[in-house]
Amino acid sequence: MTTALVVVAFVAAYVLIATERIHRTAAALTGAAAMVMLGVVSAESAFFSEDTGIDWNVIFLLLGMMVIVSIIRRTGLFEYLAVWAAKRAGGRPFRLMVMLVVLTAVASAALDNVTTVLLVAPVTMLVCERLGVPAAPYLIAEVMASNIGGTSTLIGDPPNIIIASRGGLTFVDFLINLAPLVVLLMVVFIGLCWLMWGRTLPSHPERVEAVMRLDEREAIRDRGLLVKSLVVLAVVLCAFIAHGALDLDPAIVALLGAGALVAWSRLDPPEYLEEVEWSTLVFFMGLFVMVGSLVEVGVIDTLAEAMTDAVGGRYLAAGTILIWASGLMSGVVDNIPYVATMSPLVADLVAAGGHSDQAESLWWALAIGSDLGGNATAVGASANVVVLGVAARNGHPISFWQFTRYGLVVASVTIAVSWVYYAARYFLFS
Template sequence: MLAVAVFVATYFLIATERIHRVAAAVGGVALMAILGIVDTETAFYSERSGIDWNVIFLLFGMMIVVSILKQTGLFDYLAVWAAQRSRGRPFRLMALLMTVTATASALLDNVTTVLLMAPVALMVCRRLGLDPVPYLITLAFSSNVGGAATLIGDPPNIIIASRAGLSFNDFLVHMTPIVIVMQVLLLGLAWLLFRRRLDARAGRAGDLADTICDLSPGDEIRDRRMLRRCLVVLALVMVGFSLHSVLHVQPSLIALLGAWLMVLVSGAHPAQFLEEVEWPTLAFFMALFVLVGGLVETGVIGNLGEAAVAATGDQSFAAASFLLFGSAVLGAFVDNIPYTTAMAPVVQDLVASLPAAEGQSLWWAFALGADLGGNTTAVAAGANVVIIGIAARNGTPVSFWEFTRYGLIVTAMTLVVAWAYVWARYFAFA
């Protein structure tokens, strides 16, 4: 009860923004430590309920990579290219950025993708005089949906694959088809949700686009030699991410090695690349992991999962429906990485009690719920937290409720589509 009370109070402060989200999260961790709910062992060293250092150092490494790439003018180049391709039309630009983000999130992890794409969105919006907030929010949505397509696209998928013994090809066969459908749906939702905000600046953007079309994207590159070296390193990092399960190397180590190589080939001074690191975002992530870890350590999440699973009995479709919607609801309030870690053993026990074909459907319902639930609130997924941190740093803050009021609609619509898919593929027409 103490763990729940502290978590709810902290979440209330984060949601209402009475104080800064980092201060609220760190204060919640301090209170949990004072009350004896967590200690240094559970917070710093426990794989089940502590800080996920792989996520933290993945973020840290990729923030350095992005910082150095920014110095080459690459993002300015991509901003001019995107403005030219969209001809300054706000929704066409949004659709272009969303599609690229969703595709990249399937090949990389979604947090890395938003770290690379957010600076592009900010720069092209600045060039065209557009409000960047709708573009940043839809980038987060697309990264969470696109990341669901593959084993490596979203951290919950990696956790589920490890526990269930699922392969990269399994995710391609079972998850990619519905993700493509949901991404098309997401483009339509983005137009409905943001069309008024986009139309408000459409005329000015079109005038600026005519001017930008006369520019050459190549003129934006400040140091071509440095850019070539950095792109080679970036390509190696991307290959490393794609093969990390084969190489048995954690993505965090690949990101750190990539950051080190990027610093080496660019000759950048620490003051140059460290100033771009989103330190508040890293601190918030660490505090959030410990807060959720308190719920895991005291059995709150596990007990909720076991009670719900017991209520469904041997009704496999009811169990799949619970895992889909329940994971999205719980994942809206706790980061989906520790939530998936806590629930995976519960799902494994349930799968073992069912026939093989029906049991496998539960893993896919679980994965869809955990991934899609990441769009619900501003703290439900790592990509959201990163986007909000980048927006605040660049003077275009996105509030908790501004993100969440759109996220609730997107999550509800995609969950309905996912539920219909699970029913049709694994039960009605199995």
């Protein structure tokens, strides 16, 4: 009975998030409160459990990077980059979109996708305002590009870090197995961008002419703070890449970087805390508690175990189910708790197959499905939620369904292409 009530409460909260009848943060907190009332959630399970509680690594990674971005914003760097990007694109709306999505995808491979969208979103909104074009299509395209690009490396998307830890996989393993796929997917994605937005983006010649006359160097307001910010940001990014060798979690790296920049800049707390997306952080907390409740009552485990029992040792079938089921599940719940739940089951399947190449391919199936499936809905990946929060805060609101109607197309097409790549690489030509 309790399990049924938990599922009903989860579905009801998700419907509220999807329909936006109330703010998504209020919906997530209401859902979390319902789980507490049902007796599924305790302080121990919500705040301290790695399996069913709030993922504080994600929360503090976001908080640290939000503080760093808030301080960088004060230097005028984003205005500089906005004018620079608009001038390099010649003011052409779709050419600008291609430039931004490619840069976002590449940056997401070197960083994590959440950090990337935190850095790119402010630039995008500024350049769109300069050119008089709607920011929503650019922001949606960028967050999808970040999820695609982040698939290619160990640090590019948070679920990949979980998969690497469980599977004993290295940074090079991800590059060899997934980077070629991501290059192919970006070509496909740019084509989808043209079909979805390219022919409808407005162009204003008078605004373009005005932008082309601007000197981007004049946008820098505080060169001293800019130098300090870039030094700290460079150290943080290097530490992200080397976090395994340094034995530092990315969340700790982000917090250390934020603390160092706060101390070095000597800014007052209101000056760097006012840009933090507190509602987004609280939304994640509520969402983690809700998903953790499904884990607590065994709903996700039951579904996952039924799938693994059905496929047995047929690894192409298992990989196919993993790719599509992970894509579906990651569109419904955030892909971080989903991967945390699925990875022990995939580890059992790989071990049962003697760690053969075809058995090991199940890790790539899980990564492909969960990373790309995160594009399906507005709450499918951390980067999606962050961008929607930043957009709303800056006067460019993106609704759940505005994002999702494009996300479903992109997720379906990219997962289908990825399945062909997966089947050909690991089974047809193995």
